[in-house]
Amino acid sequence: MSDENRKKFLYINRKAPYGTIYALESLEVVLIGAAFEQDVSLAFIDDGVYQLMANQDTAAVGMKNFSKTYRALGDYEVRKLYVEKESLAERGLTAENLMPIVYEDEDDDYAEKPSLIFVDRAEMAALIRSQDVILSF
Amino acid sequence: MRFGIVVNEGPYTHQASDSAYRFAVAALEKGHEIFRVFFYHDGVNNGTRYTVPPQDDRNLQKLWSELAEKHGLDLVVCIAAAQRRGILDANEAKRQGKDGDNIAPGFRISGLGQLIEAGIQADRLVTFGD
Numbered sequence: 540m541s542d543e544n545r546k547k548f549l550y551i552n553r554k555a556p557y558g559t560i561y562a563l564e565s566l567e568v569v570l571i572g573a574a575f576e577q578d579v580s581l582a583f584i585d586d587g588v589y590q591l592m593a594n595q596d597t598a599a600v601g602m603k604n605f606s607k608t609y610r611a612l613g614d615y616e617v618r619k620l621y622v623e624k625e626s627l628a629e630r631g632l633t634a635e636n637l638m639p640i641v642y643e644d645e646d647d648d649y650a651e652k653p654s655l656i657f658v659d660r661a662e663m664a665a666l667i668r669s670q671d672v673i674l675s676f
Numbered sequence: 677m678r679f680g681i682v683v684n685e686g687p688y689t690h691q692a693s694d695s696a697y698r699f700a701v702a703a704l705e706k707g708h709e710i711f712r713v714f715f716y717h718d719g720v721n722n723g724t725r726y727t728v729p730p731q732d733d734r735n736l737q738k739l740w741s742e743l744a745e746k747h748g749l750d751l752v753v754c755i756a757a758a759q760r761r762g763i764l765d766a767n768e769a770k771r772q773g774k775d776g777d778n779i780a781p782g783f784r785i786s787g788l789g790q791l792i793e794a795g796i797q798a799d800r801l802v803t804f805g806d
């Protein structure tokens with residue numbers, strides 16, 4: 540699909556992964572949407588940064604652990620996961636607490652490259668302003 | 677302008693469905709086009725015909741169904757979200773071995789691709805609810 544027919548889709552994730560269904564049902568939209576070959580970005584803001592935590596274990600709450608799905612997003616051409624630095628800091632988190640999420644760059648001999656992009660609040664605001672379609676979960 | 681509308685909350689607990697309905701009515705009155713209304717998350721609960729609110733209150737499902745009939749609106753309930761929450765049409769009920777369906781007139785059950793398509797085709801995609 541030519542670039543002029545592509546829209547910029549931004550999925551904003553604001554909630555922790557298991558207290559509500561929004562994170563899971565957001566991922567379901569992202570996976571289905573990948574088939575439409577749009578310009579897709581994900582944003583993780585507020586408690587949404589918890590969705591990317593490493594070593595998630597849901598046994599005690601009896602819910603499906605879907606955190607591996609984030610690591611598979613690269614296979615769906617979803618390669619831009621923007622994480623707000625302030626949201627991490629406000630929760631006492633750093634990049635080291637998050638899952639390593641990578642994609643294979645077919646233009647660079649399939650080298651693995653990081654999908655997580657850390658931006659500050661002003662950069663996140665600019666990213667949101669630059670989008671055509673925003674779905675907030 | 678061509679609008680897409682997303683409703684993410686069920687009726688009555690939140691005002692989201694009321695606000696979406698009022699937005700749709702106002703947009704149509706102003707001569708705008710509504711490409712599709714997509715019901716997601718608990719929003720799928722707007723599409724059951726089994727709700728029986730008190731007679732002195734509004735019946736949101738009926739309002740949506742009547743608006744759809746009057747203007748040919750495309751009201752789409754997400755199939756994955758609907759299955760979790762017990763919203764079935766006749767085909768799904770049969771396929772899942774359930775003894776009845778509850779989809780309201782004017783609503784149809786389809787996939788999340790319909791939401792993405794609404795985002796692509798509409799000039800503005802307007803979301804109601806969390």
